[in-house]
Amino acid sequence: MFSKLKFLFSYMHQYRWWYTGGILFLALTVWVSVTIPEFIQRSIDLIADGRAGNEADFNKNVLIIVGLALALILVRTFSRILIFIPARLIERQLKGEMFRKLSSFGKDYYDENLSGSIISRINNDINGLRLIAGFGILQIGNIIFSLSLTPYKMWQLSPALTLYCIVPMVVVFIIVRIGMAIMVKNTRLQMNTLQRLSGKTISFLSGNSVIKSYNIYDYAEREVQKENISLFGQTLKIAWIRSFVMPLLFNLGQILKIVVLFVGGMYVINGKFTIGELTGYIAYAALLSQPIMGLGWVLTIFQQGFVGISSIQTILERRGADEKRQALPDEIKANLFGDGIRVKNLNFTYHNGEKPELQAISFTIKPGQVVGITGKVGSGKTTLINCLNGYLRPEKGMVYFGDLDAADLRSEDIRSSVRTVSQEVFLFSDTIENNIAFGSEKAPTKNDFKEVIYKSSFADELARFPKKEKTLVGEKGIMLSGGQKQRISLARALYTPCDLLILDDVFSAVDTDTERFLIKQIFDNHPAKSLVVISNRISVLEKTDFTIVLEEGRMAAKGNHRELLEQSEFYRDILALQQES
Structure with missing residues (x-):
């Protein structure tokens, strides 16, 4: 509990002057609220007195009530503005921090956590914290001030009647407190179920084409329905508790009015109370019921919010992949690839793997060289390049940039020199132009947009789009074919100059003519x-300075086209197969 409060106050402290102003206006709100019944009481007594000559006093009291009511509207509005705005600012800040933190995590985190679960944490859990920082703080201040001033005013009128009012309040509060404890337990289960449902929904929507291809609609519907029914059941339990607890809170004011009317009415009959005092007391009883209702909401908000804070803390307190690594000075980073990359006896095992994915791999890439990587499916090609670009982090002493060990370098520094066009093409739901320019904001230089489009063999197709480069590609590039998406991804890599460009099977989704054109542009013009180049196409591999053949994570052969024809059976097989085709 203390760690959660400390976490909350660390953000609220930044906006302490906002909160201070909000609390001051909230105090004024409560003061005006408890002052109005005094003038109502005087006005009612003047009416009950019914004597001529009281008109001036009556009009004066009514004008004061109207003035106080207008002042109440003003100070209440300012109290909410000054408290709710910092809550929204905290929400915005937290979402930014969580996104930056999530961006710093490695592959192991995303293997263990579903995307839907992460999205649910960012949206739902932060909302709980925002409610604490906004509505929760407002209600706490309202409760403190109201329960200080209102009972004092009631006690001044009648101590005995005040004690009569306290009894139902205590009973209702105990019942509500028990109900809230049960509700929070179910709320925690509801949030976990919602995260699972979000994860499955996003997975099935992303894999919609697979579901259609294999005709497994029933399976997808059953899986979603299972979590949906579970969420429904937990939500219904919360609704049952609320349907019992909330009426008690909402009708507490009516209960107090009945008590006041019965006991206070007897006081009026016996001459202990005037009609005006009874009316004023009823107004105070109504004011007193509001903070008690607010107390129930505060308990709910804080308990739900603390569940959300726990979830947020698991992300923010987790160390990022580069948290312990120091950023390189600009002059060193600019020359990071000056002596190339040296791979020395590279071994790599995934965090959830049982056996090494790569074993005893050694080679050197010098500036100006073109290197090919080939092998069967699952031989470790993509794993190898991800060890070079910093996406996967081998142990020390295995990958070097000049004399610098890659294990000590930040991923951001590595990727300032190394750019990868991955096998899994991802396009954002934006224009073609923005997709190509993505990631170039910090680049000191950029290549000409039209030239990049031409080199990636996308110029003719772009010209056919009505809106040209302003064309929206849809979610994950759904409006484009696989080849078009691959060429836009290639154009994105060519748009910003880099030292080492890694192409992971970028020719797999293009036709033969487009392949020839891309090979000419890439190998003849040297964009980096x-x-x-990862490929199994001999037309690509024969143009490299040397090619590495991987088999089951090991380097089975290394050499140029002629050397590999002598050394590697796999290389000879794919050549023969492609010649027959």
């Missing part, structure tokens, strides 16, 4: 100092 050095190239690493």
Whole structure:
């Protein structure tokens, strides 16, 4: 509990002057609220007195009531503005921090956590914290001030009647407190179920084409329905508790009015109370019921919010992949690839793997070289390049940039020199132009947009789109074919100059003519100092300075086209197969 409060106050402290102003206006709100019944009481007594000559006093009291009511509207509005705005600012800040933190995590985190669960944490859990920082703080201040001033005013009128009012309040509060404890337990289960439902929904929507291809609609519907029914059941339990607890809170004011009317009415009959005092007391009883209702909401908000804070803390307190690594000075980073990359006896095992994915791999990439990587499916090609670009982090002493060990370098520094066009193409739901320019904000230089479009063999197709480069590609590029998406991804890599460009099977979704054109542009024009090309196409591999053949995570052969024809059976097989085709 203390760690959660400390976490909350660390954000609220930044906006302490906002909260201070809000609390001051909230105090004024409560003061005006408890002052109005005094003038109502005087006005009613003047009416009950019914004597001529009281008109001036009556009009004066009514004008004061109207003035106080207008002042109440003003100070209440300011109290909410000054408290709710910092809550929204905290929400915005937290979402930004969580996104930056999530961006710093490695592959192991995303293997263990579903995307839907992460999205649910960012949206739902932060909302709980925002409610604490906004509505929760407002209600706490309202409760403190109201329960200080209102009972004092009631006690001044009648101590005995005040004690009569306290009894139902205590009973209702105990019942509500028990109900809230049960409700929070179910709320925690509801949030976990919602995260699972979000994860499955996003997975099934992303894999919609697979579901259609294999005709497994029933399976997808059953899985979603199972979590949906579970969420419904937990939500219904919360609704049952609320349907019992909330009426008690909402009708507490009516209960108090009945008590006041019965006991206070007897006082009036016996001459202990005037009609005006009874009316004023009823007004105070109504004011007193509001903070008690607010107390129930505060308990709910804080308990739900603390569940959300726990979830947020698990992300913010987790160390990022580069948290312990120091950023390189600009002059060193600019020359990071000056001596190339040296791979020395590289071994790599995934965090959830049982056996090594790569074993005893050694080679050097010098500036100006074009290197090919080939092998069967699952031989470790993509794993190898991800060890070079910093996405996967091997142990120390295995990958070097010049004399610098890659294990000590930040991913951001590595990727300032190394750019990868991955096998899994991802396009954002934006224009073609913005997708190509994505990631170039910090680049000191950029290539000409039209030239990049031409080199990626996308110029003719772009010209056919009515809106040209302003064309929206849809969610994950759904409006485009696989080849079009791959060429836009290639254009994105070519748009910003880099030292080492890694192409992971970028020719797989294009036709033969487009392949020839891309090979010419990439190999003849050298868009980067050095190239690493993953491919099983001999037309690509025969143009490299040397090619590495991987088999079951090991380097089975290494050499140029002629050397590999002598060394590698796999290389000879794919050549024969492609010649027959």
